[in-house]
Structures are given as structure tokens and as C-alpha cells.
Amino acid sequence: MKVNGDVAALDVEPWVSLLDALRERLGVTGPKKGCDQGACGACTVLADGVRINSCLALAVQYDGREITTIEGVDHPLQEAFVRNDGLQCGYCTSGQICSAIGMLAEHAAGMPSAAGGSGELSQDEVRERMSGNLCRCGAYNGIVDAIMEVAGETR
Amino acid sequence: MSIKYAEAEPATTDATKYVGRAVDRIDGPAKTTGEARYAAEHSYPDLAYAALVHATIPRGRVTAIDTEAARAVRGVIDVLTHENVPAMKPPRKPSVLDLSSMVSGTTVNYLGTDEVHWNGQPIAVVVAETLEIARYAASLVRPLYQELPAATSFEAEKHNAVPQKSSLIAEASANKGDAPAALAAAPYAVDLTFSTPPHNHNAIEPHATTAVWDGDRLTLHEGTQNIAWTRRHLALRFGVPEKSIRILSPHVGGGFGGKGSVWAGTLLAVLAARVTGRAVRLALTRESVYHTVGGRTASTQRVALGADADGRLTALIHTSVSRTGRTGGSGEQITAGSRHLYAAPNIHLQQNVVQLDLLANTFMRAPGESIGTFAMESAVDELAWKLGMDPIELRMRNEPERDPLGGQEFSGRRLREAYALGAERFGWSRRDPQAGAMRDGKWLVGMGVATAYHPSLQMMASVTVRLEADGTLVVRCGLHEMGMGTATVQAQIAADEMGVPLDRVRVEYGDSDLPPGPGAGGSMQTATAAAGVTAACAKLKRTLTGLARRAPGSPLRGTRPADVQARDGGLYAGDRGLTYKEILSAAGRDHVEAGVKANTLTFMTKFLRERRKWVKAATGAHFCEVRVDPDTMEVRVSRWLGVFDAGTIINARTAASQLRGGIVMGIGMALSEHTLIDPRNGRVVNPSLSEYHMPVHADVPHIDVEWLNEPDPTMPLGLRGIGEVGITGVAAAVANAVRHATGKRVADLPITLDKLL
Numbered sequence: 014m015k016v017n018g019d020v021a022a023l024d025v026e027p028w029v030s031l032l033d034a035l036r037e038r039l040g041v042t043g044p045k046k047g048c049d050q051g052a053c054g055a056c057t058v059l060a061d062g063v064r065i066n067s068c069l070a071l072a073v074q075y076d077g078r079e080i081t082t083i084e085g086v087d088h089p090l091q092e093a094f095v096r097n098d099g100l101q102c103g104y105c106t107s108g109q110i111c112s113a114i115g116m117l118a119e120h121a122a123g124m125p126s127a128a129g130g131s132g133e134l135s136q137d138e139v140r141e142r143m144s145g146n147l148c149r150c151g152a153y154n155g156i157v158d159a160i161m162e163v164a165g166e167t168r
Numbered sequence: 169m170s171i172k173y174a175e176a177e178p179a180t181t182d183a184t185k186y187v188g189r190a191v192d193r194i195d196g197p198a199k200t201t202g203e204a205r206y207a208a209e210h211s212y213p214d215l216a217y218a219a220l221v222h223a224t225i226p227r228g229r230v231t232a233i234d235t236e237a238a239r240a241v242r243g244v245i246d247v248l249t250h251e252n253v254p255a256m257k258p259p260r261k262p263s264v265l266d267l268s269s270m271v272s273g274t275t276v277n278y279l280g281t282d283e284v285h286w287n288g289q290p291i292a293v294v295v296a297e298t299l300e301i302a303r304y305a306a307s308l309v310r311p312l313y314q315e316l317p318a319a320t321s322f323e324a325e326k327h328n329a330v331p332q333k334s335s336l337i338a339e340a341s342a343n344k345g346d347a348p349a350a351l352a353a354a355p356y357a358v359d360l361t362f363s364t365p366p367h368n369h370n371a372i373e374p375h376a377t378t379a380v381w382d383g384d385r386l387t388l389h390e391g392t393q394n395i396a397w398t399r400r401h402l403a404l405r406f407g408v409p410e411k412s413i414r415i416l417s418p419h420v421g422g423g424f425g426g427k428g429s430v431w432a433g434t435l436l437a438v439l440a441a442r443v444t445g446r447a448v449r450l451a452l453t454r455e456s457v458y459h460t461v462g463g464r465t466a467s468t469q470r471v472a473l474g475a476d477a478d479g480r481l482t483a484l485i486h487t488s489v490s491r492t493g494r495t496g497g498s499g500e501q502i503t504a505g506s507r508h509l510y511a512a513p514n515i516h517l518q519q520n521v522v523q524l525d526l527l528a529n530t531f532m533r534a535p536g537e538s539i540g541t542f543a544m545e546s547a548v549d550e551l552a553w554k555l556g557m558d559p560i561e562l563r564m565r566n567e568p569e570r571d572p573l574g575g576q577e578f579s580g581r582r583l584r585e586a587y588a589l590g591a592e593r594f595g596w597s598r599r600d601p602q603a604g605a606m607r608d609g610k611w612l613v614g615m616g617v618a619t620a621y622h623p624s625l626q627m628m629a630s631v632t633v634r635l636e637a638d639g640t641l642v643v644r645c646g647l648h649e650m651g652m653g654t655a656t657v658q659a660q661i662a663a664d665e666m667g668v669p670l671d672r673v674r675v676e677y678g679d680s681d682l683p684p685g686p687g688a689g690g691s692m693q694t695a696t697a698a699a700g701v702t703a704a705c706a707k708l709k710r711t712l713t714g715l716a717r718r719a720p721g722s723p724l725r726g727t728r729p730a731d732v733q734a735r736d737g738g739l740y741a742g743d744r745g746l747t748y749k750e751i752l753s754a755a756g757r758d759h760v761e762a763g764v765k766a767n768t769l770t771f772m773t774k775f776l777r778e779r780r781k782w783v784k785a786a787t788g789a790h791f792c793e794v795r796v797d798p799d800t801m802e803v804r805v806s807r808w809l810g811v812f813d814a815g816t817i818i819n820a821r822t823a824a825s826q827l828r829g830g831i832v833m834g835i836g837m838a839l840s841e842h843t844l845i846d847p848r849n850g851r852v853v854n855p856s857l858s859e860y861h862m863p864v865h866a867d868v869p870h871i872d873v874e875w876l877n878e879p880d881p882t883m884p885l886g887l888r889g890i891g892e893v894g895i896t897g898v899a900a901a902v903a904n905a906v907r908h909a910t911g912k913r914v915a916d917l918p919i920t921l922d923k924l925l
Contacts, residue, residue, distance in 0.1 A: 028300055037299055042209035043202025045421070047372040048454045052858035055372055083202035095196030098825045101651025103199030104373040104421030110200060128866075136870070144864040147857060149372050149422050150651045151832030152825055153868040 014075055016041060017085025025072045031065075032056045034072035035082060043083035043107045047147070054146035057108035057115070058082045064115025066145075083107035088114055089166065093159035101150030109146045113160050116142045134164050186660035186670050187885065188877070190821035194656045194675070195419070195649065204419045207391045208376035212447035215378075216245055218440045219302035220433070220452070221292035221309045222459045223284040226850035227318035227525045230282045230291055234310040238294055243301040246444050247309065248279055248293040248436075253443055255280030256405045256435065264336055267768070268397035273429040273462060274496035274528045278436055284313065285495045286527045287320070287850040288459030290432045295444050303453075318525035320850030322366075322466040322491050329489040329520035332499035340499065342507055342573050345514035350483035354474025357483075358550045362471065362543040362915045364899075366843040367464040368457075369532050370862055371650075373421020375461060376451035377437035386413045386438065391420040393428040394687035395646045399680045401430045402438060418678035420650035420688075424833070425531040427650070428689045432460040458855030462530030463843055465490040465500055467539050471547035473512075479555050479562045484512035486544060489520045496528030501536035505621040505896065506544050508783055511568035526850050531689065533833060534892035537622050538899075542837075542917065545618035545900030550913055553603075559617055559904065560587050560596065560789075571783045579784040579882040582813040583619065586789040586876060590617075590811040593874070594791040603911035611795035613806075614909025618900035620788035620812065622893035624883060627692045628771040630683035631700035632763030633662060633708050637752050639737060641668050643704075647677040647697055648688035651829075652891060653822030658697050660818055661885065665705035667735035668748070683763065691786070691889025694818065699884035700764050707762035709734050716746050719754035782882050786893040788812035790831070792901035796909045801924035803906055805835055809872040815880035815888035823890055827873045830894020836863045837895070838902035840918050 014021050016039060025034050032049075035041040035058070044067050047055035051069040058067045059081040067080075083106075090110050093099070100106040120126075120134055120142065128141035139160050140153075148156065198204040223230070235247040258280075259272040276285055284291065292309050296302035319325050332340035351357055378389040386408065392398050395415050403410040420427060437450035452460065467490050474483035488502035499521035506517055532538075552559035567583055570576065591597070599615045600606050606613035634642040643662045647654050655675035663670045676682055686696040713732050716724045716739050723744035724732060731741045738747035752760065778784075793807035810831055817823045840861035844853040854860050873894075879886020899917060906924070907913050914923045 026300065033299060036209070040211060041202075042205060045206075045373065046208075046451070047374065048857040050454070050856060050858060052856060053372060083200075086201075091197075091200040094200050095192050098193065098196075098821045100193075100196065100199055101653075101825055101829060102371070102373065102422040103195065103204055103419060103651070104206065104371070106199050107202050137866075140865040140868070144866045147372060147862060147864060149370055149424070149833075149862060150825075151829030151863070151868070153832060153863075153865050154828055154871055155825060157865065 014077065015079045017081060023072065027071065027073050029072045030068055031070040031072045031075055032067040035067060041082050041084060045104050045107055047104065054112055055105050055108040057112040057146065059111055059115055062118060064112050083110060086110060086114065089163050090114065090159060093163045097155040097159040097162065099152050099155035099159040101152050105146060105148045109148065109156055112143060112146045117164060136161060186663045187818050188820065191656060191660055191670065191819050193653050193822055194659060206373055206419050206421050207378060207389045208449055208451040210378050210389045212380055214446050216295050216297060216444060216446040216448050217299040217302040218437060218448050218450040219294050219306040220290045220436065220456050221294065221306050223287060223289045223291045225284055225313045225315050226287040226320050228284050228313045228315040230284060230311050231314050232312040233292060235292065237308040238305040241301060241305045241308065243297040244305045245295045245297065245446065248440060248443060249291065250279045250282050253279050253439060256439060257407055260404060268400040271394055271397040271401050271429050273431040273530065274493065276495050278432050279439065286493060286525060288527060288852065290436060290460060293436050293440050295440050295446065295448060318850060320525050320845065321847035322524065323847065325522050325524055326468050326489045329522040332519040332521045338501045338504060340519040342515060342517040344573055347483045347485050347514040347516035350514035351472050351474040351485060354482050355477055356551065356554050357472065357474040358547055358554055359472040360547050360550060360915055362469040362546065364467045364539040364542060364917045366466045366845060367532060367837065367841050368843050368860060369424040369426030369463065370857065370860060371422025371424060371426055374452045374454055374457050375427065375431065375433050377434045378447065378449045379437045379441035380447040381441050384408050384412050388413065388415045388438065390415055390417050390434060391427055392417050393420065393423045393648050393650065393689055395648065395680050396684035397687060398430050405435060406438060406442065413680065415680040416678065417648065420648060423650040423688065424533045425535065425689065426461050428687060429530055454857060455855040458852045462497060462528045464532040464535065465529040467502055469502060469543040471543045473547055473551045475551060475555065479557050479565045481510055481512040481566045483514045484510055485516045487518045489522060491522050491524050491529060493526050493528035494523045497530060502540040505537045505540050507573050508571055508785065509544060509619060509621060510566040511572050515573060526845065533830065534622055534895050537896045538837065541618065541621060541896045542899040545897050546903050546915060549616065549904040549907065558601065560591060563587065563619065574783065576781060576783045579782045580813065580815065580878060580880045581787060582876050582878060583787050583789065586787065586811040586813050589874065590789045590791050590809055594809045596791065603908055608795065610798060612798050612909040614794045614796065614905040616792050616901050616904025616908055618790050618897035618904060620790055620893050620897040622691060622786050622896050624695065624784040624786055624880065624888040625690055625692050626699060627686035627696045628766035629685045629696045629700035630764065630766045631697065631704045632683055632761055633701065633704040634759050634761040635708060635712065635748055636759045637749065639668065639672055639749055641666055641673045643673065643675045643701060644682050645677060645697055645700060646680060646682040646685040647693065649677060650688060652826055653819055654693065656822060657694055657818040658701055661698055661701050662705060665702055665734065668737050684766065691891040691893065695884050695887055695889055698887060702884060703764045704762050707764065708760065711760055711762055712748065712751055713739055715755040716751045719746065719751060722746065778882065784880065784882055786812065786814040786888040786890060788893055790897050790901040792905045794902065794905040794909055796906065801921040803839055803919060805902065806869055808869060810894065812873065812875045812893065813878065814875055814890050814893060815878065815883055816886035817875050817877055818887055824873050826890050827894040828871045830892065831871050831898050832863050832868050834895040834898020835867065835902065837917060838899040838919055842918055
């Protein structure tokens, strides 16, 4: 498995989740564990550029794949999150940013959503597409503003 | 309809270059790069993992516990039960003489007893080489129980509630005039019963502890809202001196009250590390958080209001029942806000409490006021319907000049301004006074208001400030950062006090080796720390002024200390002065330090004296607009504006976020949040983030927040805490908007569609 550009040789039991492999075996603690059942999105990482809940993935399924965690992200969203105060305690932040990167790519590729579509990225679209990432501090407004800002810049 | 308002950006004066500004949070980069490490993210070479075994009965005894299968799993280091571990010392009884005694989540001596006091109480701990092995082996532990009868249903037991005891800090009842008689005689009256369900904090970071013993020295990585009290508590429970315990808590992944006490996970991680001689990490599963960390009590409330034809209140009655656990928790101050909100000549308030065989309740964001304002502010709205009066007008007619019960002055109260400004910005005049009359396409549109209220209190803090030779200013205090912007705002304050650029200030926090700070609770931390920081800076300035005046050829020689100003990185009288670097260099010092120490006696004296003189609170006016689907009765919050009278705002950016955060949690409380407890056996039925429904992105519209920015003359720098005021009144504003949209009053939270169909 490649993690943030580095080859990581791992010998894990088949029941070890990708999240636990990253956090407990590789010391990559950027992805967070909030629920361990795919409900909160704090563990979101990019697998070959696609956002996934790493707590619902088994490490062995990702043999040979390229995993990007927040530690491997270098994206204008990171500064935009700070500027727009899209975070408070910070525990959901890694997942929000990784998810937003994946979400922007999905939208650009024309993936539909329940908010209506694949046209211009509206605030409602962002809210719908980011609803798998919970934030208990309630920094949602700042997160959406940060994503809109970056989406506007990169369009 | 989407209107975006500019956030209030208060004007700054020369003396406050940073206070009031929208400054980026200092820990932002660490949290957006993954660099920030939380309690479960510190590694040790001999680290072992712990997992809990929870009781599956609500009350009784463990008669036998079979750990053989668990021990047989390869990689299991030990299985701890009440049969094989040394008991911890029991927790102390709560006492005002030692405030740290308040930090005990429950009175249960975990693994020191075979007794079971709630469904989910930890009864064994498995320690293993990996997380997966610990969790698997925990599933193999087989306890046998002798069950005892248990009272677990709030609904069934609420009738057995008894009057709550008043404490030094909070009174549980009040009587003025004859409220029942006035109610009976009132030409207009409402008499409503409300209910609110249990809630859980659900910080996204589940509670986690990494405990490392080295002889009698303990290092603890822990997300806590109270470092100093936690340390003292652990010292007492494990029989070691306080100074041999170090608690590191630089980043707390959300708290909301849930990390304000010491719960089982912390104690059992420390115990497991002591027994096994290994570094132990116990990161609770989400389910374990529900089983071991208390939440908000359920409540039932009665609010009855009587008024004359002009809408002037003649009677105000607010009574409540909350619940505790038989082994801990305390009755909530549900009627606390009702003491201060309305100028009624006859008032009756009474809080009652019932003990259940459930996990102890605990404080959760605005305990008391959050659910109390739901009932009171819903009832006021209902009275407005009865009178045919605008609900803002009704509130304004009953806005008190002095405290309705004690007669004290308000240290500042600008609810009239908050409502006037809010009404204008929100477009309140466009509201059709008829229910169900506003539509947007198929959606029914409703608008509602409610008042926010939370007391402004202060604790005590020890703080040191140190100026170093290179011009760096270090602020040292064991403060807690769980998202409020703690370090950022104190850096702003210190920068202004000492006249140095913000990027030269470093705030050290989250460590028990630092001077003890206040707990992060009761919206008290920022004001408390601000008082300490400003006092320590004043001392530091005096010392530096003395050094500056003694410097050879000093341009400050002969100036009066009062004429010396800290600005531009030094001390100046008029345009003559010295930079801090010059002062330290002339004095041959590599740093100068000053500090203030917390003093319990001074604190209590000031607290009691001020309480007789002032009523201090952050207040606000919430404006909510909802859309209700007329077919499914689905409720969507479509617009929000909160206007707050919260004193001086230190950081316009982090303050806005904190107020919004309160509103978001309030929207959850209004529409979806509910910890379901099986009344037959006291088990939490939905201990997960997929079945406890908190607001997600799609549930939260743009939230406008504004503040009046009028300093409170009785508070440090004029600031009032804002961590909790945001959530108060929110559920009522939603319920009132739903009432306007549909004509239906929902008095039973959450407002789910089955209650509207």
C-alpha cells in the first residue's frame, strides 16, 4: 500500500480496518475515529483519489492502492478552512477536507446528487454532498464557505 | 428567499488592536494538516490496548464472571474484574470547600465492587496487545448476575420526584406574591406541559485516555475540560501526590460538558496501566461513551402564564422534573432562566428531581437553560397567540427594568435593542400574523422568535506571563481548547495589554505543569482567563517599568508609572521610551516574568458579594424561519438570525463560530436529537451516531449572528461567556416558527413529523 506517497509494507490480520492500520500500525493519525461504523465521516481518506470511510474498509482490500490522508494533502482548502473558520475542535476536520476534495472531483466528473444535479456547484449541492461528514461543533457554515471559495477559485 | 447579512465587525481603538478583530485561530494550521494530536494519538513502545465489558442489567450484583475464554485469546495480557484488582480509593463527597470534588462523574468504585448500578456500567477491562484482540476478548467475558428491581423509566417515575435542594450557587425554587391565585384570576392565560428527552453530547472525538505509569509517576494523555480537578481527583483515587501526575490535554476533540467530569474510561485506563505495568490506551467505542459518560436529563415541565388584556404578565409559573442517577448526577437548574426573564408580579418556580437506576446525568451545553428556555419561550409565544399580539411586542411589554425576583440591577441588558435590530434585519414585518398563511411554492413558511439567556460567571485562574529577551511574550495557563479559540483570544488580549504584535505571543495551555486554569464549563473560561491575563500583564508592566526607569540614560527616568504606556513592543511616555528588548538588555535579564495565583477565599467572597448587587447574563434574540412540507410535515430550517448582547466580543471570527455552534446544536435538539432508553431495562437503544440524529450539513442553513458589542462594566474587558448562550432559546424559536407555519404547538421534543401529522 502507498500512503501519502510512501510505500508502507504492512503485515496485518484480515480483520484490521484501514483506519486502524493507518492509526495504530503506521502512526498516521490524521484520519480520526469518531464512530467506527461509517456514520460520522471523520475517518475519510482518499483511495486513488476517491473518498472513502476508512473505518468501513479492511486494510487488506487496499493492497497496492494509493491512500492519501490529511497528512498527504496539500490543497487550497486547508487555508480556506482556517480563513473561514471551518473548524472548531478540529476532530472532524481531516475528514471534512479529504471528503471535500473527493466531493469536488465527483462533482466535476458529473456525479449526480439528491440535491439535484451536476450543474454549477451551489451551497445546497455542497451541503447535500458533504452530509456524510458530521461536525458537532457546528462549523458547517464555515466549511461550506471554505469549499465554495475554493471551488470558485479553481473553476 | 436568501438574505445574507454582514457580520458585526466592531471598531477597534488604539488600545485594543487585536481585541474585537476577526483573527484566524492559532491552532488552525495544526488542525488542517493532521499535525494536532489528540489523546489517543500518542505512541509508546510498550503500548497495550484496553476494552470495556459492560453490564447488561440495570441493577444487581455480578455473582460470577468467567474470563477464561477471554484470557485464552493469544495477545490478551490481562482481564481485570472486581475479583482480581486492588480497589481504588472511593471518590470524595461533593463539597464547596474543595471544588475539585465536583468532578466525579459517579460515586461507583469501578471494579472495586460487584454491584451494578446501571445498564452499561463497566464490569471488566480487557488489556491486550492490539485493539482488535482487546475488543474481541471483551466479547468473550461471561458475567452472571443476580438482578434486583430497578427504576429506569423517567415516564413512570417522574411522579415520585421530590423538591430539588438548593445549593450555594443555584437556588431550586422561588416564590413572589401568589402566582396560582393570579393565574386563576387572569383574563388571559396559558398552562402547558412540556417534555424534553435525554440528549448526549456526541463530541466527534470519543473519550480516550493514554495512561503511562513510571513508578508512582503518571503521565496521562486525556481530552478533558478540567485538567486541574481531574489531576486532583486521580491523585486521591490512586493515592499518589498531585505533583506526580502530569495531564496533557492540548487538543480536546469537542466536549460540550461531556469531558467536564472524570468518567469510568479515564479511571479504568489508569488502573489497567497500574495493574499491568504497561502503557495503556483506552479509546472508548461510541457505544461505550453512551454507557459510561452521562448525558442531559430528560425533563417534564409546566409553564403557566397569566396576563391582562394589554399582555402584561400577572402570573408566571415554571416547574420542572429532571432525573439523576442513584449513583451520581445532579438536578438541573431548569427554571434558572425564568428567574430573570420577565417582569411578573407573581412568580412561582420549583425544580423537582427523581433518582433512577440509570447512569448519572451530567451537564451538557447550557444545562437547565437550554431545555428551560424551550418551555418558557414556547409558552410566551402561545400566550401571544392567545392575546392576538405580536410575540416580540409581548416580550417587550414584560421586559424588566430590574431583576424580577431579587431586585438587583442588570449589569447590562439590551434585549430591546437585540429584538429591534433583529426584527429589522430578519424582515419580521413581512411575517403574516395568521398561522399557515405564508407559503413558498408548496412549502408552508413560518417565522418564530425566542429569547436566549445564560448567566455570566467567572471562576479563578493562575496565570503567568513572561517576556523573553527576543521580544516573545509567553502566556502560561492550564487552559482547555476544545474548539472555542481559547489560546487565540488570550493571545489577542495579551498582545493588546503588552503592546506587542500578535505573532510574538505564545500561549501555553492544556498541561497540568502550567499554572492551573479554570475548567472549561459554564461559559466561564474566557472571562476567567482574561482576568488573570490582564492582571498578570499589569504586574509585568510594573516590573518592566521599574527596570526601564533604572536603565542608564533611560528616557523614562523621572516619568510617573501611570504615564507609561505599553505599545509598539515597548514602554513609552509620550514619544519617549524603550523597547522591551532594550529594557531587558539594559537590565541584563534574559526574561522577566509575573503572575497571579487563584485564591478560593477571594473568589468566593467576590462571587457572593457581586451576586447581591448584580444579575449578569448574556442574552439574545433568535429569529427562525422554517419550511414545512404540507404533505409529509417534514420541517426544514431555512433562515436564522441571532442577535446577542454578550458584552465585548474578543474575536469576531471564533465568537461567530461558537454562537453558530450553539444554534446548530439547538436545531438538533429541536428537530431530531433523542437518546432512547428502553424503559424495561434502562439500556440505551441508539448508542451510535447513525441512530442518534444530530444535524448534518444539509440540515443547517446559513446562520447569521450579530452582537451589540456593548461592554459589561462588571466583567473582565467587558466580556461575557458565549459558549452556551447560543443554544438557549433555539428549540423554542423553531417550535414557535412551526406553530406559525402549521398552527400546531409541539411541546414534546424533538419535533418529529409524527407529532405534526
